Amino acid sequence: MEILLYSSAVIASLSLLLIAIFVIIALKSAKQTMGEVSETLKRVETKISGITEKSEELMVKTNRIAADAESKLQSLNSLSDSTKNLRNSSNHVKKSFQAISDEVASLPEKYTKQIETATLISEVAAKIFYRFKREKNRSDQMEADGLLKQLPVPKQWDDYKK
Structure with missing residues (x-):
């Protein structure tokens, strides 16, 4: 044991x-x-x-x-x-x-006549201005193209007396 x-x-x-x-x-x-x-x-x-x-x-x-x-x-x-x-x-x-x-x-009636007159005057002035401008441009163009002829030289007064 x-x-x-x-x-x-x-x-x-x-x-x-x-x-x-x-x-x-x-x-x-x-x-x-x-x-x-x-x-x-x-x-x-x-x-x-x-x-x-x-x-x-x-x-x-x-x-x-x-x-x-x-x-x-x-x-x-x-x-x-x-x-x-x-x-x-x-x-x-x-x-x-x-x-x-x-x-x-x-506008009052008294100004209507004046406005019509002023409008008419400005239209006429514009037409005249643009016509002169157009003619000037045309003559400048013709001169540039050589189409504008020279006017003859005027004779002297003495030449007419003869």
């Missing part, structure tokens, strides 16, 4: 030794896995920091674009206001022209 006791003690000690060896192997494996996880986390941190930098740059650009869009929107608003003012001004000018037109259309 003592043998059984000693043999069971040896088996128990061997079992504890085997458990210790397996625990050590498991711990080494866990240590190696933890090292790999640590390196993976470092790579993830590096990539995340790159992504963070790029996202910050993108955020800065987005803010710049938003500010530019806001300034252009303000400019467009001022242009819209100017357009409204222009519409009001054009309406005022239109009303002024209409008032002048109405006033000219309803």
